[in-house]
Amino acid sequence: MNFVLMNNKITIIPAIDLIDAKCVRLSQGDYNQKTVYNENPLEVAKMFEDAGITRLHLVDLDGAKAQHIVNYKVLETIASKTKLVIDFGGGLKTDNDLKIAFESGAQMVTGGSIAVKDRETFLSWIETYGAEKIILGADAKDKMIAVSGWQEVSELPILEFIESYTSQGIQKVISTDIARDGMLSGPSIDLYKEIMDKFDGLELIASGGIASMKDIHELNEMGVPGVITGKAIYEKKISLNEISKFIRS
Numbered sequence: 001m002n003f004v005l006m007n008n009k010i011t012i013i014p015a016i017d018l019i020d021a022k023c024v025r026l027s028q029g030d031y032n033q034k035t036v037y038n039e040n041p042l043e044v045a046k047m048f049e050d051a052g053i054t055r056l057h058l059v060d061l062d063g064a065k066a067q068h069i070v071n072y073k074v075l076e077t078i079a080s081k082t083k084l085v086i087d088f089g090g091g092l093k094t095d096n097d098l099k100i101a102f103e104s105g106a107q108m109v110t111g112g113s114i115a116v117k118d119r120e121t122f123l124s125w126i127e128t129y130g131a132e133k134i135i136l137g138a139d140a141k142d143k144m145i146a147v148s149g150w151q152e153v154s155e156l157p158i159l160e161f162i163e164s165y166t167s168q169g170i171q172k173v174i175s176t177d178i179a180r181d182g183m184l185s186g187p188s189i190d191l192y193k194e195i196m197d198k199f200d201g202l203e204l205i206a207s208g209g210i211a212s213m214k215d216i217h218e219l220n221e222m223g224v225p226g227v228i229t230g231k232a233i234y235e236k237k238i239s240l241n242e243i244s245k246f247i248r249s
Contacts, residue, residue: 010220013055015230018071051240056084063091072104079105112137113147135172180209
């Protein structure tokens with residue numbers, strides 16, 4: 001499954017973040033800054049699908065905190081009742097977590113903290129499932145990798161981190177500038193330029209800070225293959241009608 005469409009238009013990937021099986025958003029990864037947007041994630045996913053969206057980024061925030069998969073039933077429901085291509089992340093730490101995610105309908109999984117803290121396991125996932133099914137989560141603050149639901153910032157530079165896995169076959173990377181996530185302050189354009197310049201052909205998905213369709217157009221013009229947006233949709237800064245028009249244009 002390739003993120004880049006035939007005309008190289010950016011793929012818009014809405015996010016559904018889950019706490020207690022509800023659709024929520026955090027600001028800068030802070031569990032104390034939580035807004036519940038909808039108690040029925042399936043309803044939200046179907047609205048996305050009706051707008052012509054084909055991809056979904058589903059994040060198990062309970063799982064990220066608990067260090068193991070939690071909200072797999074929500075994944076199973078959305079996967080079985082929509083045609084959305086789902087990438088699933090949050091709390092995936094063991095081979096069994098991954099098995100549950102794929103059996104519940106995820107077509108791709110995202111690993112961030114595990115790729116920092118247990119390289120051997122993450123590399124084994126790439127080998128077992130193939131690089132097309134494993135997305136590297138490269139979340140950063142001040143260009144340093146952050147882990148554990150962004151509760152820890154490491155001393156590992158983001159470009160060095162990405163390179164350590166592209167050399168092992170990784171093709172897909174979701175990069176979130178956590179200082180911008182949920183803040184509606186615009187994406188980290190300079191960071192994405194650096195990543196794009198350094199890694200030719202990387203399927204980069206930009207995440208964090210998207211505030212308007214203008215931001216998406218800017219990333220599209222840069223050639224970024226994918227963009228995740230959450231809060232901007234839920235706060236009605238971007239309408240599903242605007243996304244639908246963009247997809248169909």
